Amino acid sequence: MDRLACVNVAALPLQLLLRAHPDWAPAPAAVVEEDRPQAAVLFPNAHARRLGVHSGQRYAAALALARDLRAGVVLRSEIENAVRDLIDRLRRYSPYVEPAADAPGVFWLDAEGLDLLYPSLEKWAHCIRRELADIGLKATVAAGFSRFGVYALALSGQGVVVCADAAEERSRVDAAPLSLLNFEPDVRDRLLALGVVTVGDFLRLPGDGIRVRFGADADALYRLAAGSRWAPLAPAPIEKEYERRMDFDAPESNVDRLQFVIKRLLDELAAALARDGRAVDEVALSMKLDNGALRAERVRPAASTLDVAQLLSLIRLRLDALRLPAGIVALRVKVGACPAEPEQLRLFTEQTHRDAEAANQALARIRAEFGEHSVVCARLCDAHLPAAQFAWVPLEAAPEQADLRPSRPAAARPPAAARPPAAARPMVRRIYATPAPAAAPRGRTIGPYVVSEEWSGENSDGIHHDYYFVHAANGDLRWLYYDRLKEHWFLQGQVE
Numbered sequence: 001m002d003r004l005a006c007v008n009v010a011a012l013p014l015q016l017l018l019r020a021h022p023d024w025a026p027a028p029a030a031v032v033e034e035d036r037p038q039a040a041v042l043f044p045n046a047h048a049r050r051l052g053v054h055s056g057q058r059y060a061a062a063l064a065l066a067r068d069l070r071a072g073v074v075l076r077s078e079i080e081n082a083v084r085d086l087i088d089r090l091r092r093y094s095p096y097v098e099p100a101a102d103a104p105g106v107f108w109l110d111a112e113g114l115d116l117l118y119p120s121l122e123k124w125a126h127c128i129r130r131e132l133a134d135i136g137l138k139a140t141v142a143a144g145f146s147r148f149g150v151y152a153l154a155l156s157g158q159g160v161v162v163c164a165d166a167a168e169e170r171s172r173v174d175a176a177p178l179s180l181l182n183f184e185p186d187v188r189d190r191l192l193a194l195g196v197v198t199v200g201d202f203l204r205l206p207g208d209g210i211r212v213r214f215g216a217d218a219d220a221l222y223r224l225a226a227g228s229r230w231a232p233l234a235p236a237p238i239e240k241e242y243e244r245r246m247d248f249d250a251p252e253s254n255v256d257r258l259q260f261v262i263k264r265l266l267d268e269l270a271a272a273l274a275r276d277g278r279a280v281d282e283v284a285l286s287m288k289l290d291n292g293a294l295r296a297e298r299v300r301p302a303a304s305t306l307d308v309a310q311l312l313s314l315i316r317l318r319l320d321a322l323r324l325p326a327g328i329v330a331l332r333v334k335v336g337a338c339p340a341e342p343e344q345l346r347l348f349t350e351q352t353h354r355d356a357e358a359a360n361q362a363l364a365r366i367r368a369e370f371g372e373h374s375v376v377c378a379r380l381c382d383a384h385l386p387a388a389q390f391a392w393v394p395l396e397a398a399p400e401q402a403d404l405r406p407s408r409p410a411a412a413r414p415p416a417a418a419r420p421p422a423a424a425r426p427m428v429r430r431i432y433a434t435p436a437p438a439a440a441p442r443g444r445t446i447g448p449y450v451v452s453e454e455w456s457g458e459n460s461d462g463i464h465h466d467y468y469f470v471h472a473a474n475g476d477l478r479w480l481y482y483d484r485l486k487e488h489w490f491l492q493g494q495v496e
Contacts, residue, residue, distance in 0.1 A: 003111040003121070004233070005143040007090060007128060008154035012105030012137075013074040014043035016082055019136040021070065029070040032059050036382070041071075079104050086132070087236050093128050096235035103182070106151070110233055111143050125160040144169040147231055148224045152199060155180040173225075174200030181221060187214050199225060240276070242269050243334035251290040251327025255319045258328065262315055265333045266308045273337055279304040279344050282336035283311055285318075290326040297322070299368045302360030302397065304338050306345075310361070314368040321369055359398040390431070435490040438480055441470040448482075469495065 009015065013031045018024055028048035033039040037060035044053040044062070051066040063069055083099055090097045090107055094114070100106035111121060118124040125141035132139045142153035144163040149170070153161045156176040163169040176199045178191060191214070196202050203226055211219035223229035244265040252258060266283070273279060281304040287295045299314040363375050376392040383389050447468035465481040472478055477495040482488075 003143060003145065004147060004150050005094070005109040005111040005121075005125065005141060006147075006150035006154040007107045007109065007132075008140045008142075008151075009086065009105035009107075009132065009137050010140065010155075011043045011045075012082060013079055014045060015105075015137050016074050016078060017043075017072050018045070021072065024070040027068055027070055028053065028066040029072075030062065031074050032071045033073070035071075035073055037063075084239075085135075086137075089131055089135075090128065091238075092131070093124060096233055098233050098235050106154070108147060108150070108233055110235070121162045122160060125162060129160065146227065147233075148227075149173050152176045152180070152225075174198060174203070178202055183218060183221070184215070187218050190214070240337075241334065242272060242278075242337055243332060244268055245330070245332045247330050248328060251329055253324065253327040255316070258319060258331070259312060259316055261331065262333060263308065263312055266311055266335075269333065269335050270306050270308050273335070273340070274306055274345060276337075277340055277345065278337040279306050279340035280311060280335045281338045283315065284334045284336070285315070286332040286334070287324075287328045288330040289324060290329050293326070295322075295324065300364060302357065302364040304340065304344070306340065314364055317365055317369040356398055363395065363398065430495070431493040432491065435481075435492050438489045438491040440489055441468060441478075441480055443473060444471045445469065467492070 011031075014029070017031050018029060021029075025045075026047070028045065028051055030044040030048050030053060031042045033042055037058070039059045041053060041055055041057045041059060041062050044055065048062070048066055048069060051069075053062040053066055053069065059071060062071070083104055086105075086107065087097050087099060090109060094109040094111065096110035098108045100108075111124070114121070114124055118127070121143045125143055128141050129139055140154050140157050140159060140161070142150045142157055142161040142163075144150040144153060144161075145166045146169065149163070149172075152173045153163070153169070153176070161172070163172065178196060178198055178201065179188065181199070183191070191202065196205065202222065205222075207222060207226065207228075210222045220229065224231070246261055246265060252261075262285075270280070280301065282298055282300050284296065284298045287297075289295060297318055299311070299318050301310060301314065305311070366375055373394060375395045377395040378390045379393045381389055381391050445468045448466035449468075450464075450466055452464045464484040466484065467479065467481045470478045470480055478491060479493040479495060480489055481492050483490060
């Protein structure tokens with residue numbers, strides 16, 4: 001009988017969050033859907049659950065139960081990258097690894113024929129756990145004979161669980177708590193009301209009435225647990241890597257010669273990608289220097305492409321900005337691949353001149369020359385203090401809805417007397433990064449709008465500001481505040 005194994009990295013998003021914030025581990029913590037009060041709690045840790053926080057609860061309600069709750073958002077891309085990394089690591093122990101489609105962190109492995117490599121399945125399973133522990137993840141590994149059996153044991157067990165035969169697996173699975181399985185809450189409540197508390201109790205129910213009484217999902221789970229629905233292992237395909245390497249006879253530091261070499265390597269990679277229906281979404285350069293040091297750089301085009309000239313222009317900008325202490329003795333070019341659009345694969349394409357694409361390419365050039373964090377945009381934040389109401393975040397692409405057509409030359413600014421009154425003009429508030437000292441206002445004022453530490457709830461360190469809009473004599477509308485603690489006026493911004 002074939003041997004299967006299941007690896008369960010329980011609550012993978014939560015483990016990723018705690019790995020990024022190790023100081024949160026002793027405190028109540030949770031993964032939330034979004035960083036806002038009404039967002040749902042997705043994965044609370046044990047400390048938070050003891051205080052009454054549970055999945056599905058609103059973030060604001062969870063904070064009322066656990067005042068020192070640490071919460072964060074784990075992006076879908078982070079989870080997908082972690083799953084891909086785990087697949088690559090698990091392939092070191094089995095060539096066939098299948099990730100669960102609806103449960104990130106659950107993997108099935110083919111455990112057949114490993115007795116020639118490992119003394120026992122227990123030893124093999126412990127090696128997997130140590131591999132994942134080295135990267136800060138806790139996992140349970142269960143080895144048995146059926147897909148559902150090892151899945152249930154991986155959910156209910158701790159550490160390593162290995163069944164010697166199918167009878168032992170069935171006995172262990174029958175005793176597993178039913179609450180571990182993915183039932184709808186109302187279905188689970190009805191089963192508990194019937195006294196069904198273990199998997200064995202569930203399997204003793206008449207199979208013919210499961211679909212009618214509890215729905216299609218419960219019926220599919222019942223048939224899988226009973227062994228009447230067999231599902232073969234569907235391992236994840238091995239991602240093909242696209243890379244080329246060049247070793248230099250002598251240390252190379254000339255940018256022109258390096259670009260020529262990189263072009264030759266990119267031409268080969270682009271041809272290989274086109275044959276596979278793929279395009280480039282990232283270029284990674286790994287350089288070994290003559291002094292033994294390693295240097296890695298990467299550039300990303302505005303959109304996936306097979307245009308080598310566009311990629312070379314970005315790489316040239318990055319190379320020109322480098323200041324290497326020694327020449328390069330070995331170079332590896334590796335490209336990230338994604339599915340190509342049909343028009344990218346055509347030999348001759350009609351070039352469309354859309355300003356949005358040109359803007360994204362310009363942003364990519366800026367990132368290539370000055371670094372990944374050189375292109376940012378403002379994001380509004382929920383805060384009381386004006387200086388905390390926005391933050392700079394990386395801008396991946398120009399907004400599609402923006403009108404990016406070249407603007408007409410601006411006309412000379414009319415004198416103040418000829419400009420329309422402030423109330424008739426579009427009001428755009430300009431916030432200065434550092435407020436400037438200002439004289440006491442003269443003229444008509446609107447305010448005060450008070451921001452004080454007593455009610456803002458922020459770590460404002462003794463702040464009491466009275467904000468005013470001041471109409472200047474030249475028609476400008478200035479935004480000032482009076483700091484009562486410092487007893488001085490400051491210019492926070494201007495309304496244009």
